[in-house]
Amino acid sequence: MMQKVVTAATSAAPQIIPTPEPMKVKLALCQLATSTDKETNIATARKAIQEASSSGASLVVLPEMWNCPYSNDSFPSYAEDIDGGSSQSAAALAEAAKQHGITLVGGSIPERSEGKLYNTCLVYSKEGKLLAKHRKVHLFDIDIPGGVTFKESDTLSAGKTGTVVDTDAGRLGIAICYDIRFPELAMMYAQRGAQLIVYPGAFNTTTGPVHWELLQKARAVDNQLFVATCSPARNSEASYQAWGHSTAVDPFGKVLATTEEKPGIVYAELDYAEIEKRRSNMPIMQQKRYDLYALVDKTT
């Protein structure tokens, strides 16, 4: 599940963990409408998970911060204690995964733990068991005058580890939104044998049109694996205007499925055999010049 890649010597190639046996997976990206009412948001998520599973999806993904508005004013008041077992959103995710027998990447919610807040993604098995918890590693702190200014670090703390998890829907790398801008994290996940990197994410109407799809294609092509993103739908009344456009990209950089800004579910058929095909057509993993550069995986 959480495999450590050992880099033997600075000039030696890192150990690349092979991807698991290929399989086909029907993916559903639930681009949810979020409101200020947590109960409504949970009900909306449950309904979307049910619809996705009825349509044959075995892997269902929710957006970043799906149970609250995306704002620093909201994170503290909507935050839940996941480890303490009192999280109503986590309980709903576990129950929905079990009820519908799907692997669930539960977007993210604000988590409260030991006096700090995190932007946290929970992954559940089809038995409703918690398989992984990823806390957003790179906080979204940017200032584009006349565009978008946001400082997650005003309320949130950064996670300290990457997350690669084995599920019935393949080996998944989990990262959240702004994490997609850091190619090293995706590369680390590829070295750990991830078949798909899932990024619940809420880009915005300034950076989204220019960078959202570009970054997904870049991470997919750099690492020759699948990439999926899942955004909240745009809410014209919200302080933060989400870009939407939840998307799935294949290892050759082709967009398999996408949407615009409205609520809906995006479906894609993933055939993990495509990873091996692309890697043998174009063996960039073997052609890297580790005598010139190296990526060191420092997390366990």
Ligand SMILES: NC(=O)CCC(=O)C(=O)O
């Ligand atoms: N929620 C986020 O991390 C937003 C990231 C974003 O919009 C970007 O441009 O990066």
